[in-house]
Amino acid sequence: MNAFSLRLFGFLTILAGAVHAAPVIVDEGGAHAEIVVAEKPTRSAKLAARELQAVVGKITGQKLPIVTAPTGGAVVKIYVGESEHAQRVGVTSEGLERDAFRLVSGADWLALVGNDWDFTPIEPWGRSNSDWVKIKEAEWRKLAGHPWVNPTSASLYKDYSKPLDIWKHDHRGSLNAVYAFLRDLGVRWYMPGPLGEILPDLKRIELPAVNRTARPEFEVRTLSRPMLNAPSIDDALWYLRIGANDQYGVLHHGQRYVTEHPEQRARHPEYYAMLPNGKRDTESETANACLSSPGFFQEMVAYCRLMFDHYDMPIVSVMPHDGFTHCQCQDCKGQATLDRDPSGHSSDYVWGFVVRVANELAKTHPDRKVFCGAYSSYRMPPLSIDKLPDNVWVQITNGRPIREMDDKTHEDTAALRREWQAKTNHPLSVTLNYTPFTDRGEFRPQYWPHIIARGLRDCAGTVWREDVWLSNGKGGLHFPGMSHLNPYVMSRLWWDTKQDVDALLDEYYALFYGPAAADMQAFIEHCEKNYSKLGSDGDLTREALALFDKAKAAAPSESVFAQRMALVDEFLVTLRNRAAQIRADRPEGLPGFRVIDMGKDKWRDVRDTLVIDGRIDEPFWTAYSLRGVLKDVRTGAKPRLPTEFRVRWWNGALYLAIRCQGQPGVAPIIGGSQDGDPAIWNGEHLELLIETDKHSYYQIVINPAGHLISMDRGTDKAHWSKWSAKAEVAAHRGDDFWSVEMKLPVTASDEDPLHQIIGSMPFKSRADVLESGKGTSLPWYFNLFRKRAGSEDEETSAFSPLGPDAKTFHDPLKFGEIYVQ
Ligand SMILES: [Zn+2]
Numbered sequence: 001m002n003a004f005s006l007r008l009f010g011f012l013t014i015l016a017g018a019v020h021a022a023p024v025i026v027d028e029g030g031a032h033a034e035i036v037v038a039e040k041p042t043r044s045a046k047l048a049a050r051e052l053q054a055v056v057g058k059i060t061g062q063k064l065p066i067v068t069a070p071t072g073g074a075v076v077k078i079y080v081g082e083s084e085h086a087q088r089v090g091v092t093s094e095g096l097e098r099d100a101f102r103l104v105s106g107a108d109w110l111a112l113v114g115n116d117w118d119f120t121p122i123e124p125w126g127r128s129n130s131d132w133v134k135i136k137e138a139e140w141r142k143l144a145g146h147p148w149v150n151p152t153s154a155s156l157y158k159d160y161s162k163p164l165d166i167w168k169h170d171h172r173g174s175l176n177a178v179y180a181f182l183r184d185l186g187v188r189w190y191m192p193g194p195l196g197e198i199l200p201d202l203k204r205i206e207l208p209a210v211n212r213t214a215r216p217e218f219e220v221r222t223l224s225r226p227m228l229n230a231p232s233i234d235d236a237l238w239y240l241r242i243g244a245n246d247q248y249g250v251l252h253h254g255q256r257y258v259t260e261h262p263e264q265r266a267r268h269p270e271y272y273a274m275l276p277n278g279k280r281d282t283e284s285e286t287a288n289a290c291l292s293s294p295g296f297f298q299e300m301v302a303y304c305r306l307m308f309d310h311y312d313m314p315i316v317s318v319m320p321h322d323g324f325t326h327c328q329c330q331d332c333k334g335q336a337t338l339d340r341d342p343s344g345h346s347s348d349y350v351w352g353f354v355v356r357v358a359n360e361l362a363k364t365h366p367d368r369k370v371f372c373g374a375y376s377s378y379r380m381p382p383l384s385i386d387k388l389p390d391n392v393w394v395q396i397t398n399g400r401p402i403r404e405m406d407d408k409t410h411e412d413t414a415a416l417r418r419e420w421q422a423k424t425n426h427p428l429s430v431t432l433n434y435t436p437f438t439d440r441g442e443f444r445p446q447y448w449p450h451i452i453a454r455g456l457r458d459c460a461g462t463v464w465r466e467d468v469w470l471s472n473g474k475g476g477l478h479f480p481g482m483s484h485l486n487p488y489v490m491s492r493l494w495w496d497t498k499q500d501v502d503a504l505l506d507e508y509y510a511l512f513y514g515p516a517a518a519d520m521q522a523f524i525e526h527c528e529k530n531y532s533k534l535g536s537d538g539d540l541t542r543e544a545l546a547l548f549d550k551a552k553a554a555a556p557s558e559s560v561f562a563q564r565m566a567l568v569d570e571f572l573v574t575l576r577n578r579a580a581q582i583r584a585d586r587p588e589g590l591p592g593f594r595v596i597d598m599g600k601d602k603w604r605d606v607r608d609t610l611v612i613d614g615r616i617d618e619p620f621w622t623a624y625s626l627r628g629v630l631k632d633v634r635t636g637a638k639p640r641l642p643t644e645f646r647v648r649w650w651n652g653a654l655y656l657a658i659r660c661q662g663q664p665g666v667a668p669i670i671g672g673s674q675d676g677d678p679a680i681w682n683g684e685h686l687e688l689l690i691e692t693d694k695h696s697y698y699q700i701v702i703n704p705a706g707h708l709i710s711m712d713r714g715t716d717k718a719h720w721s722k723w724s725a726k727a728e729v730a731a732h733r734g735d736d737f738w739s740v741e742m743k744l745p746v747t748a749s750d751e752d753p754l755h756q757i758i759g760s761m762p763f764k765s766r767a768d769v770l771e772s773g774k775g776t777s778l779p780w781y782f783n784l785f786r787k788r789a790g791s792e793d794e795e796t797s798a799f800s801p802l803g804p805d806a807k808t809f810h811d812p813l814k815f816g817e818i819y820v821q
Contacts (some may be wrong), residue, residue, distance in 0.1 A: 022208075023107075024204060024206065026205060027387065032757065034065055035052055036070055037080050039068050039548055042082075042116035042174065043118050044118075044171075044174045045175075046176045047164055047165065047166055047240075048172075052178045052181070052182070055187060055199075069085065076108055077109040078112065081113060081116060092113065093116065093173060096215070097215060098115055099216055100173055101114030101115070101173040101175050101180065101213070102177065103210045103214075110208070112174060114176055116171050116172065116173050117171035118166075119167040120622060122310065122311050125152075125153035125157075126156065126157060129155075144306060146299060147264040148258055148303055151307070164233070164236055168683060169247075172245065176756075179241055186202075189241040191480050192232070192476055193545050193595035195567075216243070218459075218495075220245060220465035220466065221245055222247065222468060222637075223470060225471070225473070225477055230475030248314070250317045253321050254300075254371070256322075258299050259287060260321075270288055271293050272288070272290055274332070279289075279360050286301060288321050288327070289327070289699060291320075291328040292331035293496060293617060300357055302314075305364060308365045309634070316369070317370075317373075319354075322724065322754065324346065324375075324377055330452075340383075343380050343411065344378040344745070345378075348385070351382040351385055354370065354388075362389060365391075365456055373395040373611040374396065379416075381423050384541050386423070388424045390588075392424065395428065397431045397433065398432060399413065399416070400430055400458065401413050403532070404532075410455070414452075421462060426464075427462055427464040428459075429464060431469070433750070433753070445575070446482065446486060447486070449524075452489050453497075455492070456497045456531070459497075460497040470487060481565075481567020482567070484559045505578075513555065515561065519551030523548045526540075526547055530544070535578045541660065548565075548569075551565060587813065591628075593647065593818045595821070596626065596646075603623070606620055607686060613730050615732045618647070621657050627644045628644045628646075628799055630785070630797035631799075631801050632796075633798040634804050641660070643658065643786045644659050653746055654743075654757070655743050656744070657741050659741050660737060660786055662738060671683025671789065677709075678709070680707055681709075683703055683789055684791065685704075685786075686702045686740070686786050687783075687784070687786075688700040689785075689809065690780060691781040692780045695714050695757075696812055697815075698711070698723070698725065698757055700727065700742075703733055704733060704738040710727065725745075727744050727745075731740070746759055748761075763821075779818065779819040780817075784798065799816055
């Protein structure tokens with residue numbers, strides 16, 4: 001047909017009225033199509049049919065019937081999922097990998113068919129927490145025969161949506177096909193719930209001419225939130241609509257399931273890491289294992305075999321527990337490679353263990369996989385292992401940049417991925433800690449679409465699984481009005497990394513913010529570019545807020561656009577407070593303290609003399625005499641009992657030595673006799689409050705017996721104690737004094753916000769930073785207090801006195817400066 005006759009044909013059909021150029025699915029006259037599913041459809045196909053019916057209904061006001069065989073009454077058949085009817089027109093899921101799908105149409109039919117698979121949970125598993133605790137856990141204990149914690153079955157019910165009848169682990173190609181078709185019609189799901197939806201107003205849907213196959217570029221696309229069993233079904237639907245999924249099997253910190261149970265701790269202290277004080281750590285929440293322990297090795301292997309055999313898991317993690325501690329026993333201690341970067345100190349030790357377990361498992365389960373994360377002090381590849389066994393799969397925590405725009409971070413991360421790729425024949429997995437899952441008071445708007453797009457493009461083809469951790473808001477997204485954009489962008493790029501992220505964003509701004517599109521774009525781009533300085537740089541913070549306020553003014557107050565922006569506004573409360581706070585600059589005349597950098601060549605001979613025993617007598621401390629003194633907390637006068645301290649920086653850690661003068665023959669009052677005991681405050685103690693360039697602020701309390709409390713005061717109160725400094729502390733008592741030595745490890749990476757101080761090496765000024773060539777760090781701020789609580793002449797002294805009216809130690813604006821020089 002040439003152009004003229006085509007036009008003529010159109011003309012004639014209009015005249016004829018009843019005949020159409022393309023068959024119509026829906027028009028103002030009603031629904032002319034029916035949805036055809038199999039007699040026994042997969043869960044994915046069943047839900048897909050319901051979703052197609054519901055969304056087309058919302059767009060057009062017409063209802064497509066769902067049938068299990070064509071009735072002959074409809075013009076168009078829409079085959080959803082595999083069925084004999086779809087097969088008859090030649091469309092099946094053959095050759096499609098997990099979650100992939102086809103959109104194919106014929107003269108009077110459309111097939112939306114994908115790779116589906118229904119997950120079957122294996123007993124024993126808990127239908128609820130109480131079902132597990134009261135009934136199923138006993139079955140599990142019998143099955144395990146050891147005091148092991150079950151890795152998934154206790155909470156498996158969270159991976160299922162009852163109203164939608166769908167499991168996280170189901171393969172959902174047909175459901176993805178339906179969503180792709182709806183997206184083709186112009187539907188968008190930017191944020192959970194009706195406010196997050198874009199629904200085109202269509203009176204007429206024609207049968208499209210289509211024949212395409214879609215495959216995700218990343219096989220596994222996991223988001224920690226929203227959860228499928230979230231209280232709001234909108235959250236669960238959004239998770240499905242953006243095409244996320246999950247991998248069945250244990251992929252995190254697998255060792256914890258063998259070490260966490262109290263009975264295991266009581267029975268086998270030899271399984272646990274020896275601390276520098278010579279004791280086995282059977283007490284801390286995340287107590288780590290002694291990886292040289294033969295008994296622990298045997299149990300780890302037996303545990304994996306049970307997961308493979310009974311629970312049919314394809315992959316099991318043997319990764320150490322969080323808050324990693326390198327065991328200090330005779331066998332383990334020497335396996336540390338302390339001459340490497342701290343992120344490689346334990347690489348050979350940990351990965352050596354992984355290889356031993358993997359080789360043992362390969363004898364019985366050659367088809368199954370062993371998994372471990374490159375994380376913490378074993379993030380760098382091991383030196384002594386050229387190639388990992390074929391059944392070992394590697395994950396890298398923050399294996400693509402989270403929030404950094406600079407080329408260097410992207411290149412360094414790509415280099416790390418390449419180093420790991422060289423050790424394995426398999427693609428990598430990456431875990432991404434987007435704002436900590438602990439809901440720690442993050443107040444900076446998180447918009448990283450370009451960073452995500454760049455990272456995903458770089459990872460394409462070499463990463464099979466992305467595991468994204470997002471903050472929790474009651475099972476859904478935390479502040480969804482702000483936090484939806486990152487997972488939305490990820491979800492689109494997981495399916496196609498080659499698409500133009502700016503085109504995707506232009507569409508988002510226009511559809512989601514309407515008349516405020518340009519202003520919201522400016523706000524979001526400003527936040528992405530200046531994230532690290534928001535909240536600390538006054539000008540940039542105020543500019544962000546001004547851009548947002550301008551956007552707000554651009555949309556009519558009752559409009560849907562204004563409602564969406566109101567949700568962003570709710571999140572900005574803390575940033576607004578913070579902007580007001582920075583306006584009040586730190587007062588003049590606060591003290592500063594210089595830290596000695598033991599990495600400098602001139603300290604080569606003394607830096608190895610350090611012994612953390614509480615005595616401050618080794619050249620590490622004495623070779624340089626600079627020390628700070630504490631003053632009366634209110635008056636600034638010399639206290640009755642003086643206190644002096646020294647600080648060093650060496651190899652990614654801050655070292656403190658503090659000497660507290662007492663009276664001859666009088667022992668200091670000891671309030672608490674174990675770490676974390678609040679009674680520590682009832683006796684004499686030191687308090688170190690420290691704000692880094694990356695976090696404000698940490699609180700570390702030490703008593704004369706060397707017991708410690710560590711808290712993260714940058715979070716809400718319920719989470720203060722979740723943080724551990726991972727400090728090494730020793731106290732010493734003399735006749736008329738007591739002293740402590742302390743090592744505080746520092747990490748520049750915020751991959752694990754619950755352990756260690758997060759910050760970059762502190763420098764005094766930007767000029768120093770440039771001169772040193774060591775990055776772009778800023779000074780830190782701190783205060784150090786000594787409170788002789790419980791004594792008759794109670795006295796409090798501080799490095800930076802607070803003045804006569806001080807009511808609390810917790811006044812960060814009075815912290816003194818601390819910097820390395
Ligand atoms: Zn050991």
